[in-house]
Amino acid sequence: MSMVIPVNKNIYSHIYNDYSARIQSGQLQAGKKIPSESQLAAAYSTSRETVRKALQMLSENGYIHKIKGKGSFVLDTQRLNFPVSGLISFKEVADQLGRTIRTIVYENSLVPCSSSVSQRLLIRENEPVWKVVRAREIEGEKIILDKDYFLPSVVPSIPAAAAEDSIYEYLEGKLHLRISYAKKEISVEEVTSEDRLLLDLHDYQHIVVVRNYVHLVDTQLFQYTESRHRLDKFQFVDFARRAQMEGNPL
Amino acid sequence: MSMVIPVNKNIYSHIYNDYSARIQSGQLQAGKKIPSESQLAAAYSTSRETVRKALQMLSENGYIHKIKGKGSFVLDTQRLNFPVSGLISFKEVADQLGRTIRTIVYENSLVPCSSSVSQRLLIRENEPVWKVVRAREIEGEKIILDKDYFLPSVVPSIPAAAAEDSIYEYLEGKLHLRISYAKKEISVEEVTSEDRLLLDLHDYQHIVVVRNYVHLVDTQLFQYTESRHRLDKFQFVDFARRAQMEGNPL
DNA sequence: TTTGACAACCTGTATATACAAGTGTAGAAT
């Protein structure tokens, strides 16, 4: 099953979890004002700074909106439908949607690295990499082709059970790898004969390709994933907050 | 022109701007350790908490990576190529790329709201909305079709000059609208006859659609934008940090 | 040589306090 269980090791994550849950369940409705920072500090027997840390996280994740001089207000997360942004794995999304999902593992082996993958993983050509190829079947149709490549120095092997379930759960739960950040590129490319062979593509000529470069907490790049989605089933949702004052990253 | 000029009204944004600039210019190279929080506090004659606020922003935006017990390290922003995530307008991206860009304004008028747009802007059908339709020509080819819809109560009108340049600059600079957050949806759909007519689409049967719902600081939804990109020219880059401890938004 | 204890340094969390600045309201002065 693997629902993400909120961990409350800190006071601020306790507050964050309380309010994110209440807002998402609709218990706190959109537009309503939540208690002021001072009130929350008193309610949780903590300091205002600690409350502010929780509120900042709520704000960043699209749960609330802060207005100076007035207070913090609940955003319409139903309508915002919800940030599937970030590093959400296929299994997490699937669990959320509650669909009938099946994973077909086509390959799970140690292979010499191709030229293309070696450039992406920043290693030499023909260096060995773990390659896992899987199709994702949703309601009877193979919609997504996931091609994962791992550095063997970090991931010695992928058990068959993990490949069929969730590799992320295995990496984080069993290997205790601490994944830190990733870069994601989305583009549309022409279908390959491999796509045709392994997916139910109908007559589509193109396919959405999501390339994911995953790094550990020590900044080491250890995984490259190419997730190929059938056009009609692809959707990406993002919540973005406009940086008002700071120099924009661009 | 409109480079985004970093504003240093606060100490922490001063530090943020200093370091983001130095990292992006390559002056600070990837992997190198930046001074510790205490050292930075001393260097900027401020407190550690203020430094931490700046470092948190740098971390969130993919400039640095913090490791407890060790320090903060510069990430490879060259290779990460850079977060075009967030609420970046076409003009901002175009300026960055330095390409030859032309904007063709097809329509800029007050029209009764269609059923589809009324649902997205949460207003009644046939209510008046400002509609702006523009094609974006890059190196001689019309690649992107931008269809913007504004609430007239917020945006009385769009001057022709603004439509040809940057509507965002007009909204923020002239009308002083304070844009706060947006939801973005990316999907792929079949081309319409309008797409065919207004863009140089070659033989593509599909088109990438980016729907943008833009809110003001008072949380009011005031703009809906449909940005339609030719398949082969579309790319979306995102930087995501994995939430390690808090309950995942899903 | 290896192991273990310790110190020095780092980031993470939490508290208390202060003032600046935006918002709204009640009440006084006009």
Place this chain on the structure above:
DNA sequence: ATTCTACACTTGTATATACAGGTTGTCAAA
């Protein structure tokens, strides 16, 4: 009645302090 002022309440910024806990190197004991 209208305008203005003062006050209360809100979030934003900044400082000082304290301790927890991860990392690294040193030095002494085994």
